[in-house]
Amino acid sequence: MSAYDELIAFQRDTQALAQVAGRLGWDQETVMPRGAADQRSEEMAAMESVLHARRTDPKVGDWLDRAEAADDVARANLRLIRREHERATKVPADLAKALAGATSRAQGIWAEARANEDVAAFLPTLAEILRLRREEASAIAGGADPYDALLQDYEPGITGSELEAMFSRMRPRLVDLRGRIMASGVSPEPLRGHFPEDRQLALSAEIAARFGYDVAHGRIDKAVHPFSSGSGADVRITTRVSEADPLGCLYSTIHEVGHGCYELHIDPAYRLSVLGQGVSMGVHESQSRAYENQMGRSRAFTGWLFEKMRATFGELNVADADAFHAAVNRVHSGYIRTEADEVHYNLHILLRFDLERALIAGDLQVGDLEAAWNDRFAADFGVPVDRPSNGMLQDVHWSVGLFGYFPTYTLGNVYAGCLFRALREDLGDVDAQMATGDLSGATGWMARNLQRHGGLYEPREAVERAARAPVTEEPLLDYLDAKFGAIYGG
Structure with a gap:
């Protein structure tokens, strides 16, 4: 040979x-x-x-x-x-x-x-x-820079300085959007009731299949912190269940399905090679976040999901599909990153990015981390942290050494904004299809234009080839302004 x-x-x-x-x-x-x-x-x-x-x-x-x-x-x-x-x-x-x-x-x-x-x-x-x-x-x-070295494990080619510049550009528009929503006087009713675990899991499995997840090559289990694992022919996902909050289960499942489908749709010729896995965590997050948010939380899909929820759990406390869409996208200053609405989510990531960068640089000591977290959270979210599980103990990432991972979540949101803009340009009225519970057009576009390439291209190149435009935060911010402006009246 x-x-x-x-x-x-x-x-x-x-x-x-x-x-x-x-x-x-x-x-x-x-x-x-x-x-x-x-x-x-x-x-x-x-x-x-x-x-x-x-x-x-x-x-x-x-x-x-x-x-x-x-x-x-x-x-x-x-x-x-x-x-x-x-x-x-x-x-x-x-x-x-x-x-x-x-x-x-x-x-x-x-x-x-x-x-x-x-x-x-x-x-x-x-x-x-x-x-x-x-x-x-x-x-x-x-x-x-040691932090830049760690970043390469998750997003090759990016630097802390580049991320800091991007996040600094994003923060003013995010804070402004949050302010307008909080001042709007609009307060969508949250979903309330008792939602049995077995029915949640059955519905989440059906939704996973509609988003293209193949249980012949995977499985769905429960975990404290949902995640996906594996590549090639064996890609497993997890979800979590609270009988008071079915949306946590359903949208955790959709999120992890985005990760799982990326791995499942990579060209089989690349299996068990360095090309046979997602090219970076930022690109991976672009898939999970696009599946969860641009697809799963869209007015089109939530209209279909509203009827499925009624068929599964009986009458809901929200009156109609519009109220359900508003409940799914309700903006509130919650503690938990994985439960955060799209407006607050990136503020969670910016907090963690700044803190972990300071930890690696030695500017912040472990003993001072809880106080630093709590002070920053109160400043960014307007409420004090009530207990550690809602604060610095909520995420598994630092316990398993994943320093440098957190910023890829927001980078994934930015990538998703670029990708979904191109997807809509190519597919036209994709909402009509999603309104019937059919995600094949949107997920098929992702599979053809991005997922199948695996590690063939560098992260930014992979996104720019699919999106046919340079990576920028503007499509994401424009999408957020339009979506939440419609829900909150401006």
């Missing part, structure tokens, strides 16, 4: 092992016995040692030096494998293993601290995770 063929064969096994490691993580979050946490930590650390050894194997560097690319696919493979190899070789094996073990242990500690509203019980673990990630970031950065 040629050097390229040998490299790809070796890489295929590495990707397969990474999928196995991912399945261990899925199991831990869904069905693993609580008492298995310490053993699972060792198992995850062992898997990371194997993966790190393969990614840093000198043979990979030799193959990369000798491999020749015959086409665009081969060039993309070599580019991504080289990026992964260079990053891995900068991180000592013992540090990679320590991180895997510590983040695995931390999930259970975070969950228990969150359940007990006990920040102090979590702080030593968070301090350890932060120390390890800062050490890793310094090794990768080589004197450059």
Whole structure:
């Protein structure tokens, strides 16, 4: 075989092992016995040692030096494998293993601290995770900005300064829109009642199928913090259930279906290769957020969903489809990011971006994080944090070391705005189709124009090719102004 063929064969096994490691993580979050946490930590650390050894194997560097690319696919493979190899070789094996073990242990500690509203019980673990990630970031950065080094794990090619500039442009319009809504005097009635879990899960499964999720290659389970896992032929999602709030279950499902469909629709020829997965978390979020918001919270789709809700749960406390649409898109200063309306959501992300950037830089200490969070939340949302599970303990991300991940949520919203503008230009009256509960036109456009490419293009290029325009925050902000102006009268 040629050097390229040998490299790809070796890489295929590495990707397969990474999928196995991912399945261990899925199991831990869904069905693993609580008492298995310490053993699972060792198992995850062992898997990371194997993966790190393969990614840093000198043979990979030799193959990369000798491999020749015959086409665009081969060039993309070599580019991504080289990026992964260079990053891995900068991180000592013992540090990679320590991180895997510590983040695995931390999930259970975070969950228990969150359940007990006990920040102090979590702080030593968070301090350890932060120390390890800062050490890793310094090794990768080589004197450059450590936070930028961490960003590359989630959004290759972006910098903290670029994100800061984009977010600074967005903040005034978001704050202005929020102010106009709060001053409008319009207060949509929220959905109230008792919504049995079994009916929620049955309806969420039906909706998942309508958005294109294939349970022959996946499954839907429950988790404290909904997530998706896997790629290729095995892509699993989770949701959450509150019998007082069916929208949390339904829209968590739709959100994770967006992630899952991205992975399921990647060209099968890329399976178990570096191209066979979403190109970045920002692009991934563009899919989950477009599915959840531009499609799932549209007036067209919520009109169909209103009738399904009545058929499933009986008469609702909201009078008609318009009132239901307003309830689904109700703007309020809630505590929880995953439950936030589209206006407040990005303010949640800007808060986390600023705080984690300060943590990595050493400008904010772990012991001061809760106070900093609470002060910023009160300033941005106008209400004080009432308990830690509604504040700094609400998200799993920092406990598992995902520093640099949060800004990709807002970047995903920006990408979604660009993509959906192009989708509407191409499909015309897509609302008429969505009003019947048929999402195939919109989801098919995403599959054809973006999802099938996997990692073939760099993140920004992938979006700009599909959107046929440079990435900018303007389409998202225009969409928000139009949508919420219609609901809140201006």
